[in-house]
Amino acid sequence: MSAPTAATVSLTVRNPYDGGVVGEVALADRTAIRAALGQGAEWAARPLPSRHQRATWLNAIADAVEAERESLARGITAESGLALKDTRVEAARTVAVFRFAAIEALADRGESFSGDITADGRDRRAHTLQLPAGLVAAMTPFNLPLNQVAHKLAPAIAAAAPIVCKPSERAPLSGLRLGAIVAAAGVPAGAVTVLAAEPEAFLDEVLAEDRVAVVAFTGSVAVGKMIAGRLGYRRAMLELGGNDPLIVLADADLDEAAALAVTGAFRSGGQRCTAVKRILAAEPIADALVERMVARTRTLVVGDPADERTDVGTLISADAAASVEQRVATALEAGARLLLGGTRDGALMQPTVLDHVPRDADLVASETFGPVAPVIRVADLDDAIAVANATPYALSSGVCTRDLQSAMRCVRELRAGTVNVRELPGYRSEVTPFGGVGDSGLGVKEGVREAIRAMSFTKLYTLPWT
Structure with missing residues (x-):
């Protein structure tokens, strides 16, 4: 999906191999970024879509990506210079991300506890619910420009957490195309927004918006540490590279x-x-x-x-x-x-x-x-x-x-x-935990299941046993 407000500045995307123009992208200005974040925050206040509905959306997205795999792979190659052998694998992995997310959307991983496990315990039962943490803002890098965006959008949809995602300005076309596929699958406006923007403008608006509950960033150590230093009492998902x-x-x-x-x-x-x-x-x-x-x-x-x-x-x-x-x-x-x-x-x-x-x-x-x-x-x-x-x-x-x-x-x-x-x-x-510590991140894991957890919070409620 695109930003709610039209942008006034455009970006020319060129093929790194031959310099040819691959596409023109409209960049969202600060007003458009604020509008997208506001729309996401408003969506967060709505009743949650059912698990069945979330899974239906995710499977529809997977079906659409599957149908367009070859075209998507060639698009990634054109804007990033990655070999077609690799981008075909990336497109297939993207299908898997949404399939796994659909499965996880159906899974209720709440727990139950007895209140009578201590000498002075009470005859009550405690239960947990996993609920969306709130508005998610995400930024992805130029490498794997389709699958990186999928790893942000799919768990957000599964968790029912609204998300505003900015693909890399160096390879934005694949992420924007995935946003259009998400919209065509029926995901409501406000639940998912993918927009192109200058990274500084996007980050400034994200960090200034108190209703942003989670910032998910994949990229450089310097930017990741800056985000962590400015984020305050909000959750960060930082994947900052490796020296493996x-x-x-x-x-x-x-x-x-x-x-x-x-x-x-x-x-x-x-x-x-x-x-x-x-x-x-x-x-x-x-x-x-x-x-x-x-x-x-x-x-x-x-x-x-x-x-x-x-x-x-x-x-x-x-x-x-x-x-x-x-x-x-x-x-x-x-x-x-x-x-x-x-x-x-x-x-x-x-x-x-x-x-x-x-x-x-x-x-x-x-x-x-x-x-x-x-x-x-x-x-x-x-x-x-x-x-x-x-x-x-x-x-x-x-x-x-x-x-x-x-x-x-x-x-x-x-x-x-x-x-x-x-x-x-x-x-x-795509479903296993992934992430690091030190300059590689904060230890918060990616991967479909872990990202859903990171975009959720646990609510406890108790009931009398009888």
């Missing part, structure tokens, strides 16, 4: 580990918070692992993201690619060894494999959002865990080992919201 390690121990299946490292580092051009950002390779097998990684990377097709053969498309912009290129150059100056890639053409960054990357190089000390596979050599599991935890981020991780004790040590000791054994850090189901 893939630990490869001496007993690992090296073909499997190399496949995970290459897929995790280069899928979606490395522009994922759960991309493999650091490969921590045990010294005894590091040479063999790197050899396999280089061989696999050479097979990747790099280029036009709309070509079905392409594995790695562009970054979101030439500036973003230039930033990654500079980070690689700085790591090389610090002693890293370039094995493959390292160059760019406009927004197209070649998949890059580096070995012997210094542990304190900025490339691996902070999040690098691009197709880079930096290998850090470690002595053993103790060393790997120490290096993995030596970052302010704590989102996700993967570990390649055939030893259960080593795997469980990683589960216990890695500072991360997720530990995946013999799998990518980015592996998840």
Whole structure:
């Protein structure tokens, strides 16, 4: 759905690969943003739609996305530069998000308690209800521009919490199109609004509106911390990125580990918070692992993201690619060894494999959002865990080992919201909890079920037993 008030400024969206115009987007001004928030707040005061009605809406949205999957995937590719292979997966995941939300909308997860469990207890029963927390304001980033919006809208609809969502101004078209699909499915005006706006204007109006109960933000650490500092006595859902390690121990299946490292580092051009950002390779097998990684990377097709053969498309912009290129150059100056890639053409960054990357190089000390596979050599599991935890981020991780004790040590000791054994850090189901701590967020989890909880509050009521 669009903002209730017409905007007066437009934004031209261009294809990062060839610079062609993909679309024009009207930007909501501050008056329109305030109107959208006000409409959402008014909707929050209405009687709740039934669980059946919420599930019906969500399934209708899933049906519509399913019917338009190919068109949606091509739209994502055009505005973001992500390879069509990846955007087709994203469109399919979006269908799953709404399907899971429809199931959860039907689930009444209230609890019951007895009042006579203490010596001086009373003969009463206590029950809980999950009710919408109130108006939700959401902001999503340019990567996964359809599914990121779906992960905000679907749980809000399931929880009956009105939501105003602003997709990234760098890739807004897919989110706006999803908003139109939501409206066509019959979700009432005010319950869901998707609008394009300048981020500063949107945030200012959101933070000034006392009726906003929850702010859901996926994006940079700097903006997330600013939101947390200004939000006051309101709930925050902050997913702020990651610096995710893939630990490869001496007993690992090296073909499997190399496949995970290459897929995790280069899928979606490395522009994922759960991309493999650091490969921590045990010294005894590091040479063999790197050899396999280089061989696999050479097979990747790099280029036009709309070509079905392409594995790695562009970054979101030439500036973003230039930033990654500079980070690689700085790591090389610090002693890293370039094995493959390292160059760019406009927004197209070649998949890059580096070995012997210094542990304190900025490339691996902070999040690098691009197709880079930096290998850090470690002595053993103790060393790997120490290096993995030596970052302010704590989102996700993967570990390649055939030893259960080593795997469980990683589960216990890695500072991360997720530990995946013999799998990518980015592996998840749309329904499972997802999120991190530290600079990766506040520990409030995303994923359909967890987000519904975050957008709800628990009401207790008691009744006499007899």
